Amino acid sequence: GYIIGNYTSTLGSEVHYVCQEGFFSGPEDTVSTCTALGTWESPKLYCQEIDCGSPPEVQHAVLEWNRSSSLGSVAHYACQEGFESPGGKITSVCTKEGTWRESASTCAEIMTEISDVLVFNNTCVRWKINPGRMNARIVYVISIKGQRLDPTESVHKEIVNLTTDSRTPEVCLDLYQGANYTVSISAAPPRRSVPAFIWFQTAGSLISLGRNTHLLEDDILEDDGIFNISIFNETCLKLKRTSMKVGSEQTYQQFKVLGQRWYLNNFYHATSFNFTTREQV
Missing domain, CATH: 2.10.70 (Complement Module; domain 1)
Incomplete structure (x- = not known):
């Protein structure tokens, strides 16, 4: 401690003591008085160093x-x-x-905001995220569910993880052709996000022939030609081929026909066949 204020050394004079910075004292007497013996009474000041103990916790x-x-x-x-x-x-x-x-x-x-989800190159997905901490690598969980219009085909389900620090992440997926897909994108723990969804159909969709009947376009073997498919006599199909290979023999593989009765949701009729011809119609 040290003395504060001015003082004299005559009988009855008093001096006051305080602790130095970083120390504290209790409620003891901090005054010393000059006595008739020509001496100062000893103060009862006891200075202790300030100790705040352990710092408080901060959540997260x-x-x-x-x-x-x-x-x-x-x-x-x-x-x-x-x-x-x-x-x-x-x-x-x-x-x-x-x-x-x-x-x-x-x-x-941190709530990762995923927005502006779009599909490019048929099977690739790109999205944007909100600004946040720079150079923060985020793990994304991409949930894929696809179904071809032919109900006899299996459902495509897959989970893909992507780690990137890009503000516009993108990923190309291995998807079925001619299928309807639902893709959800979310941030993996410990981050959180509201999942973003996109619905799309990959190229090679079914060709509608009317009356709940469809033909799989991708299952026609390509020959650099243009195809026009129609139905006649209710149960017959006509395939018109405009090809650069006029008169060439062409094999058409795996025609798949799918039928559904409009009043029976769970009833499907599916058939497939192959044939070879030189005819253009």
Whole structure:
């Protein structure tokens, strides 16, 4: 401690003591008086170093601290993965009251916003994310569900993971041709996002022949020609081929015909056949 204020050394004079910065005293007598013996009474001041103890916890943050808890000590906090501090750095400071002054900033969960999902090159998907921490690598979970219009075909289900720090991620998928797809995109834990969905049909869709009857276009073997398919006499199909290979013999493989009765949701009629011809019609 040290003396504060002015004083004299005559009988009855008093001096006052206080603790140095970083120390504190209890409610003891901090005054010393000059006695008739020409001596000063000993003050009962007892100064102790300020100790704030352990810093407080901050939810969703990791404490970075050098274990010093004296006056002016600073504790720093780093937000856990998937969280950030919108208010800037988070710190606590040891005060002269022997307590930590907590920061007003907190760790808030990062919600990854996925938007503007689009399909390109038939089987590739691209999307955008909201601005956030720079260079943050995000793991995306891409859930795929596809079904060809032919109900006898199997359902395509697959989960694809993509890790990237791009603001416009993209991925090319191995998809069935001529199938309807639902693709959902979300951020993997510990990050969170509202899943984004896109619905699309890959190239090579079924050709409608009317009356709930369809023909798989991709199952016609290509020969650099143009095809026009029609139905006649209710149960007959006509394939008109305009080809650069006039008069060439052509094999058509795996014609698949699918029929459904409009009043029976679960009844399907499916048949397939091959044939070889030189005819253009």
